[in-house]
Amino acid sequence: MEDTMQIKLLGVRGTLPVHGPEFSCFGGAxxxxxxRAGGETIILDAGTGLSGRAWERFFPEKHFTLLISHAHVDHLMGFPVFPPLFDPTVTCDIYLKSREGRSAQAQLETLMSPPLWPVTTGSMGAALTFHDVPPFFRVGPVAVETMESRHPGGSTIYKLSLDGVSVVYATDFEPESGAPGDILDFCDFARGCSLLLLDAQYTQEEYAHTRGFGHSTIPRSLALARTSGARQTIFIHHDPKRTDAQLLDLEASVRAQSDSITFGREGKEVFL
Ligand SMILES: [Zn+2]
Ligand SMILES: [Zn+2]
Structure with a gap:
């Protein structure tokens, strides 16, 4: 039977790209x-994972949809150099929630304009259509639901569903009770999903000085993964200073408590 969804992690590092042998296992993008689902190509965020050529095998069509969580630069750094955006035969729908009074297009044009960058969105070549993010919409046959995250300046959590298979993408998320991104609301939103991609940037010790930065902790995300009943969870947005050795240690301690959780590795593919 053919897979309903094919997922490939192109970048799992948070905040800042890193490189070097100490990051080669989990990756620095x-x-x-x-x-890939229902004949559609959907890209979640446009960080530096968009560079390189890993996307090509997933990309047979001349149309794709880009769902951006928010415009912090670690989620956009791959956008200005993504080759399909320079192909005049390509069409692309871009979803990014209006924030700070700026539309999706205005936010991207803030990055894509001199002196920050010499190429504007209008001169890239591909036909771009910009969309605000509604609570619910469709990308071909794929249903997309959204939830507001708790993150400085805001961020969007996406859930993609098709034929009983669903993936939740919850990056840049500092879960807290009684706020946007409320823990119980999130667990309802993600309930029983096939795959949960979940921010787990900090350790509990680090959270003493990173509270309010807009990211979850490993123990809190472990609890969310369990409470939501996600069938499989991958922790993402690894802290840029976290080495492979540290991530392997942390992953082993998490897996001793729940074997449905792994830490995201660049290049990992999941078939649902
Ligand atoms: Zn981020
Ligand atoms: Zn952010």
């Missing part, structure tokens, strides 16, 4: 996830 920032947020980017490719999804």
């Amino acid at each position: 920032t947020s980017c996830v490719l999804v």
